[in-house]
Amino acid sequence: MEGGRAFFPSFILPPKIALGQYLVRRVLTIIPTLIAISFVIFAVLDLAPGDPTSALPETIRPEVRQQIRKAMGLDEPFPVKYGLWLRQFFVNEPLSLIEKAFDIQIGDGEKRLRVTSWGSRGVPVMDMIVERMPQTLWVVGLAYLVAIAIAVPVGVVSAIRQYSIFDQVGTFLSLIGYSIPTFFTGLLMILLFSVKLKWFPMIYDTNLQIVDWNSFVQQLRQSAMPVAVLGFFQAATLARFTRSSMLDNIPMDYVRTATAKGFRERYVVIRHILRNSLIPVVTLIALGIPAIFSGAIITEQIFRVNGLGALLIGAIQLNDIPLVQTVTFIFAFLIVVFNLVADVIYGILDPRIRYS
């Protein structure tokens, strides 16, 4: 952090206490925000037309459908259902999690009602989410890392060498990247790499255990296409953003001063321009992290990666309200939290920002 010091002279460093106070205040406002969000999600889902029994065969009689709805607890009035969900989600689920984590018993764990799915009756929603998390983090997270690793250097070089061939090609590819939808690139890759060349499998095997080098290679092979599709899409946006951010900083006076002082170009680019240009980019990246958890609905569907996105879309199709409710709420939670994280990072990176 020696270099960092140079950037944050002590006289403009925000007092530490301010950051602490700021955090406490933000965290306290998060709680009512989340409760309001949970209410809105619940109300919207409850009021929306749709019926979990509508996916059942048409031969099932209305009386039977009514029984099934009753068995799911669908005929309770709205406040009761909402209260029950709040209790299950905020009390019962954490308790079950603690029990599982520490292998202890708190009260009568058997009788405690957990949020269970309607589509797969009896299966706790949280178990389903936990089961899906690793695939999403691996595929979408890896794609995000690949995107960052490609986008930042490309954006930097494009900006320094504006209108060069590299920049033109980069601009062209970025344009393609964010204007072609992932379902199309995905299909294209399957046709090319699975059907024609037979390099990669088109079905993602969730049961693959990584035990040795071969299974690791297998895992890389089956992730290659979804990661490439998603990475390309995200890299396109990020590269454009990095480039324009760099271009904003290049004509700045401090750059001219540094160059005039006789620093080498690489030093100026990396130590001065890039550092300042990355501030908005880092914020953008932090704000994009919740999207990693929410998965990539279309890409997961195409490659049969059973991630959270696929879970959500399946639940919506089946009108599995408890599952949709819980998953959307978790996404909302992540978005709120990473907004806070982005604000904090922004303040740390850019001393001109003051918490108020």
Place this chain on the structure above:
Amino acid sequence: MMGRHISSLRVIAILLAMAFLLAACPAAAPTGGADMAADEEMAEEEAMEEEGKVLTILYWQAASLPGPYLSGGTKDQDAGAITLEPLANYDPNGTIVPRLAVEIPSIENGGVSDDLMSITWTLKEGLLWSDGSDVTADDVVFTWQYCSDEATGCTASEAFLGIESVEALDDNTVKITFDSPTPYPYNAFVGANTPIISSVQFADCVGAAAQTCNEENTAPLGTGPYRIIDFKVNDVAVYERNPYYHGEPAYFDTVVFKGGGDAASAARAVLETGEADYAWNLQVEPDILRDMEAAGLGKVVSAFAGYVERVLINQTNPHSELGDDRSEYMDGDNPHPFLTFPPIPQAMSMAIDRTLISDQLYGFAGQPTCNVIPAPLHYVSDSNDACLTQDIDGANALLDENDVLDTDGDGIREYNGVPLKISYQTSTNSVRQKTQALLRQWWLQIGIETELINHDASVFFGGDPNSPDTYQKFYTDLQMYTTGPTIDPQQHLSNWICEQIPMRENSWGGGNISRGCNAEYDALFEQLTQTPVGPEREALVKQLNDINVQNNYQIPLVYRGEVSAHLDTLQGVWINGWDSQMWNVGDWHR
């Protein structure tokens, strides 16, 4: 100086990008490509030997739970059918074949009582659950109790309707008693929708408790060729060979039942890449499927049950000026102004080229048909087959003969001064819209003008009593959709009796959507409900079918099936429209 620095930066960037490409696609590595590919193939073969013989089944809808009792989808039923077994199955011809039972009870062998009030099944000797415990008649009794408990919310409870009691006479004998004479007593415990579950395992899961039985619901004990070892909800189920199976031990060591994705890519995974052995329900454009099959890895197979895509002809007047009385039967006082005049719908039926619709739009999944009861074979009437040939000239002649003529020269005929302009609705679906367009064109050639309407399926089939666009309200002259009989057509035929006509009074709840009322039909149907399985019953079904078709209540178009695909190397597949497609998975081998 500067240029060198930039170029080195560029080199770093390119190297980085390449490094990631290499990491992400090791097989694409240009270094020593052939050697590496060979190594990998070797490694794969070794892995195969370690894993043993694996059967990969691909369903583009993932299973929510294995078994039909808590989740009503075909995917769930089929995931269950790999391990759960009923007393008997239907084979693809619709014949009942014993599974856990020794033989099929009938009046002849004394298994069905003469008064049609009870049926007695005998279980095979020495049946075991997949954990080694005994299967007894109590398990059958329990299955009935489990599914007919209202609080369970059982999705298969339909099959147990009309059963008064199920009792175990001894360890291997079960007697089912009905609350009224039941000519077709095979609804319960026959077919993949009512398999037997373990009374020990599910003892605490009856009624409301069914919602909390996570482990039991996702890993039921079975008696079938394979048993569940892992079930990931809405994703994949893994089975292994069941050592306690009562038949020949199954061929595969492991069965993987993978779900998700879409139909086209499922077809591709079998027919073009060979990654999966079997793919289910391939709702893909026929041409695309034919191209994929041409790749030579596997073949496309079709299963037919009883589903018929048909045009329903409104027997009542749907004119919008009638307000609330639109499409109301009103004891026959509100007949349709011209569609109840037989030559008109008859000519419309003659003008249709069913073979063209079936070949071009349905492909592997369709056959032209002239009957509303298209199967099983012994119930199929052959007196309507003339409709299979399109006859536009004949249709025009028929209308001319009956004085339905175009008097004002606008190209549209009139009947009693009313121009033959009809509205024709269906659900939004590309195949249905193409069918509509073809029909409109043919009907225009016989002087009938058609307005085409389509509604989103969730609205059209949604049954919302406040929506004017549901198929039950039928506020148009014609509409089109698919329904079909189960293996015994009685339930299906019961839809078309007079008292089933949907109207305001019953909140549009009946099944007689065409609103046709025919005394002869009602009398014959009454007779059917008292006639046991046999030639007499077959003759009655054919008569009922003919009355419905020949009175022009419905115009059958296409007998619809389900299309699946399997690798050429996979032997023993006998695709079944009447039962689960997995019904004989124990016989599959390479």
